[in-house]
Amino acid sequence: MLKLAARSVGRNAQRSALTAAAMVIGLALLIFSRSLAEGAHEQWITSAIRIGSGHVAIQAPEYLESGKLEHRIGAVGHERALRAVESVSGDQVLAHTPRLSVDGLASSAASALPIRIEGVDPEQERAFSDLDEKVEDGRYLEPGDRLHAYVGVELARRLGLKVGTRFVLTAQSAAGDVEGQLVRVVGIFRTSIPEMDQGLIHIPIETAREWLGTPDAVTTVAVLLATSRDTDRVVSELRDALAGASDLRVLGWRQAAPELDSALRMDDYGDYVFHSILFAIVALAILNAVMMSVLGRRREFGLLQALGLTGAQTGWVVFGEGLFLTAVSGVVGMVLGFLFTWGFFRNGLDFSGLAESESAWASAGGMVDPVIVPIFHSSQVLLSLYFILIIGTLASIYPAMRASKLDVAEAMKFDR
Amino acid sequence: MSTLNARPLAVRTEEVCKTYPQDPNPVQAVRGVSLEIESGDFVAMAGPSGSGKTTMLNLLGGLTRPTSGRIWIGGDEITDMPDPALARLRLERIGFVFQAYNLLPVLSALENAEFTLLLRGVPSAERHRKVRELFEQMGMDGLEDRFPGKLSGGQQQRVAVARAVVGEPALVLADEPTANLDSVASAALLDVMERLNREHGTTFVFSTHDPRVMERARRLITLVDGEISEDVLRNRVPA
Numbered sequence: 001m002l003k004l005a006a007r008s009v010g011r012n013a014q015r016s017a018l019t020a021a022a023m024v025i026g027l028a029l030l031i032f033s034r035s036l037a038e039g040a041h042e043q044w045i046t047s048a049i050r051i052g053s054g055h056v057a058i059q060a061p062e063y064l065e066s067g068k069l070e071h072r073i074g075a076v077g078h079e080r081a082l083r084a085v086e087s088v089s090g091d092q093v094l095a096h097t098p099r100l101s102v103d104g105l106a107s108s109a110a111s112a113l114p115i116r117i118e119g120v121d122p123e124q125e126r127a128f129s130d131l132d133e134k135v136e137d138g139r140y141l142e143p144g145d146r147l148h149a150y151v152g153v154e155l156a157r158r159l160g161l162k163v164g165t166r167f168v169l170t171a172q173s174a175a176g177d178v179e180g181q182l183v184r185v186v187g188i189f190r191t192s193i194p195e196m197d198q199g200l201i202h203i204p205i206e207t208a209r210e211w212l213g214t215p216d217a218v219t220t221v222a223v224l225l226a227t228s229r230d231t232d233r234v235v236s237e238l239r240d241a242l243a244g245a246s247d248l249r250v251l252g253w254r255q256a257a258p259e260l261d262s263a264l265r266m267d268d269y270g271d272y273v274f275h276s277i278l279f280a281i282v283a284l285a286i287l288n289a290v291m292m293s294v295l296g297r298r299r300e301f302g303l304l305q306a307l308g309l310t311g312a313q314t315g316w317v318v319f320g321e322g323l324f325l326t327a328v329s330g331v332v333g334m335v336l337g338f339l340f341t342w343g344f345f346r347n348g349l350d351f352s353g354l355a356e357s358e359s360a361w362a363s364a365g366g367m368v369d370p371v372i373v374p375i376f377h378s379s380q381v382l383l384s385l386y387f388i389l390i391i392g393t394l395a396s397i398y399p400a401m402r403a404s405k406l407d408v409a410e411a412m413k414f415d416r
Numbered sequence: 417m418s419t420l421n422a423r424p425l426a427v428r429t430e431e432v433c434k435t436y437p438q439d440p441n442p443v444q445a446v447r448g449v450s451l452e453i454e455s456g457d458f459v460a461m462a463g464p465s466g467s468g469k470t471t472m473l474n475l476l477g478g479l480t481r482p483t484s485g486r487i488w489i490g491g492d493e494i495t496d497m498p499d500p501a502l503a504r505l506r507l508e509r510i511g512f513v514f515q516a517y518n519l520l521p522v523l524s525a526l527e528n529a530e531f532t533l534l535l536r537g538v539p540s541a542e543r544h545r546k547v548r549e550l551f552e553q554m555g556m557d558g559l560e561d562r563f564p565g566k567l568s569g570g571q572q573q574r575v576a577v578a579r580a581v582v583g584e585p586a587l588v589l590a591d592e593p594t595a596n597l598d599s600v601a602s603a604a605l606l607d608v609m610e611r612l613n614r615e616h617g618t619t620f621v622f623s624t625h626d627p628r629v630m631e632r633a634r635r636l637i638t639l640v641d642g643e644i645s646e647d648v649l650r651n652r653v654p655a
Contacts, residue, residue: 008522300520303520305503307512307531308503308506308535309503310500311503312500408480409471412474412479
């Protein structure tokens with residue numbers, strides 16, 4: 001039966017090629033688009049979490065909701081958090097950095113604007129964030145800097161700031177008083193994310209601690225991982241390690257950056273719709289090709305039954321053909337999809353021509369590089385293959401049932 | 417109705433009717449045919465187009481069910497036999513030769529000929545031996561590996577006959593087997609079938625328009641409008 005099915009596939013080369021082409025192209029497209037979407041998502045996540053609170057954030061339990069300085073981590077908690085981060089198994093943790101963040105006001109002679117002030121360790125921040133690479137003028141913070149600030153280009157424009165200009169930061173201190181701090185612009189950055197360029201300032205963490213009256217405190221220990229896929233595992237490990245620490249809360253990036261999570265879920269939803277349409281097209285193409293083959297070969301199937309095959313056995317032959325075609329096409333499609341994506345786009349696919357301005361690539365708190373590097377996950381490639389196999393199998397059932405219920409005498413077109 | 421009791425019966429029908437539902441008027445293809453065919457006979461069913469010859473062969477082969485009446489093959493009633501059992505009976509006891517497009521195009525001549533043996537689970541070596549012997553007897557040796565598309569019409573029909581008889585069925589039903597053959601190929605095919613009938617005692621029942629086939633038949637049943645109009649014994653050999 002298998003031989004018969006395989007030979008039928010081979011003999012009806014045009015039909016088989018058409019069906020196979022639908023599956024091969026469908027699967028190849030699927031793998032290409034999945035790996036590209038995966039690459040874009042990873043880039044998106046990495047970009048956003050580098051500037052934001054990391055793949056994993058360790059904070060005081062109430063800080064995420066309040067964002068207030070009173071919900072900070074003290075020296076003991078900070079030390080405990082660092083030990084926990086350093087105890088994470090494997091080499092998934094690429095970097096970690098302490099941050100002391102507070103909402104405040106930036107004022108100059110020209111204007112005053114609400115801003116997010118982040119006290120950072122310049123050295124650790126360099127390893128963690130890529131904000132230091134976005135210098136438009138001046139330089140990033142360096143160890144030893146004291147009353148210096150690294151500001152966004154839009155904030156600088158609105159406040160009339162230049163490198164070397166002094167301006168005042170105002171925020172509520174730990175004691176509840178409004179405190180001011182004079183700082184000097186050491187560098188101006190441009191991320192193309194309007195919210196960042198207009199509303200973020202980095203100052204040395206020691207300056208922030210002293211100014212806000214929170215010696216040794218941090219509001220977040222941000223942890224950067226090699227890949228976002230390790231987030232859940234690392235979160236779980238850290239939660240275990242910090243199980244007894246009621247003053248610390250471990251958050252994955254989905255919790256810590258819910259707007260990014262929402263944006264990705266929306267994007268995922270779009271992908272699902274696209275892939276569902278793709279699957280439906282592939283399924284219809286397969287169903288059509290297998291159906292045509294059955295309708296066009298009624299006499300052949302009639303002959304099989306006249307020779308002694310039961311209806312069920314004839315159905316199995318048709319089903320076997322569909323299965324054989326699907327399996328071969330699925331494997332070929334998978335290989336082609338992989339080779340096509342890897343062969344042409346392993347260094348990334350440049351979409352920069354699609355947007356008029358750089359800011360169009362900024363989204364959900366992150367800056368997306370217009371060159372997207374596809375990412376392959378064997379589980380996703382295999383999942384696509386399984387889907388194609390399932391569709392091929394399902395699409396073969398109906399034609400097989402039709403063949404099994406054939407009226408033999410009618411199919412043989414005997415004279416009456 | 418003709419009754420011959422010298423040999424066991426290969427086929428028996430009793431008041432068989434077959435009506436095809438068709439608007440506005442159903443088609444009565446076979447009307448109350450009662451028939452007995454002895455084992456080892458060489459029978460031709462003749463008649464004009466639409467006389468019911470092919471429907472009779474379909475009924476005898478269990479490819480279609482009678483509207484009324486009863487049918488026995490070698491003593492087993494097939495009238496209401498379940499489909500799987502009928503398929504088994506066709507596989508083991510009936511061989512078919514059709515007018516055209518008789519072979520499975522994806523199989524070689526040898527594979528086509530051995531197909532029913534394969535379905536019966538006969539080991540490969542034995543299948544090949546039997547087919548090669550038959551091919552030799554039929555002048556087909558050397559053509560085993562050719563696919564149907566590379567065989568002439570006569571050669572294809574001989575492969576079909578080989579497939580029909582290789583499993584030594586009790587009955588071979590052949591629907592206009594020479595219809596698409598020239599006179600030389602027809603004669604050669606009939607020679608083969610006659611020899612198989614003679615040497616193996618296989619019962620052959622043909623439907624035919626071809627006077628050359630009718631001439632060779634030892635019994636000629638003529639159908640008109642689904643009824644037997646004439647049943648003539650000829651060329652009889654002693655039992």
